[in-house]
Amino acid sequence: ELKVEQNPLFLSMQEGKNYTIYCNYSTTSDRLYWYRQDPGKSLESLFVLLSNGAVKQEGRLMASLDTKARLSTLHITAAVHDLSATYFCAVVRDMRFGAGTRLTVKP
Amino acid sequence: GAGVSQSPSNKVTEKGKDVELRCDPISGHTALYWYRQSLGQGLEFLIYFQGNSAPDKSGLPSDRFSAERTGGSVSTLTIQRTQQEDSAVYLCASSLQQDTANEQFFGPGTRLTVL
Numbered sequence: 001e002l003k004v005e006q007n008p009l010f011l012s013m014q015e016g017k018n019y020t021i022y023c024n025y026s027t028t029s030d031r032l033y034w035y036r037q038d039p040g041k042s043l044e045s046l047f048v049l050l051s052n053g054a055v056k057q058e059g060r061l062m063a064s065l066d067t068k069a070r071l072s073t074l075h076i077t078a079a080v081h082d083l084s085a086t087y088f089c090a091v092v093r094d095m096r097f098g099a100g101t102r103l104t105v106k107p
Numbered sequence: 108g109a110g111v112s113q114s115p116s117n118k119v120t121e122k123g124k125d126v127e128l129r130c131d132p133i134s135g136h137t138a139l140y141w142y143r144q145s146l147g148q149g150l151e152f153l154i155y156f157q158g159n160s161a162p163d164k165s166g167l168p169s170d171r172f173s174a175e176r177t178g179g180s181v182s183t184l185t186i187q188r189t190q191q192e193d194s195a196v197y198l199c200a201s202s203l204q205q206d207t208a209n210e211q212f213f214g215p216g217t218r219l220t221v222l
Contacts, residue, residue, distance in 0.1 A: 045211075
């Protein structure tokens with residue numbers, strides 16, 4: 001059975017700090033997605049990673065994909081409070097999402 | 108353009124009652140997905156429709172759950188004889204086509220509470 005594992009599940013950061021969220025998956029897939037969910041809201045697409053070595057950046061967030069290692073990372077640079085949310089990675093082809101990383105950025 | 112819409116936004120029902128949840132996908136999207144998200148949890152896949160193909164029902168938790176998609180557009184998720192453990196947010200998503208680079212676009216969800 002396909003497993004998608006994220007870590008950490010909870011992350012409390014100070015503003016201005018950097019951190020990385022990891023997403024491991026157990027099947028061969030060359031496609032991985034990252035979503036953001038604010039409390040009480042639905043999911044918003046952040047990144048679509050389509051091939052090995054793909055790297056995408058948007059503001060303070062950068063996502064990468066290593067299909068050989070079956071690993072994707074979401075790197076946060078100089079965190080700000082507005083980034084507080086839950087972040088999900090997903091192997092969408094298999095309809096499998098990670099459990100989510102709840103990020104809190106504190107002043 | 109309009110995104111994925113779901114109705115109702117909130118539904119409170121009594122244990123044992125049947126409920127129907129509706130999803131209107133983005134126009135032109137051939138793939139439609141239903142997920143369930145329990146409080147503080149990730150997404151649990153329920154069912155997937157792609158065009159006129161037979162749906163992938165592999166995620167449905169029990170035979171009390173069923174879904175239809177009429178005319179390749181609107182979908183209805185039905186839960187019969189609801190139980191308290193069915194309480195969750197039910198999310199619908201659509202995409203242009205599965206097995207392409209097109210990501211899923213999510214609706215706002217229906218929050219189901221079974222008393």
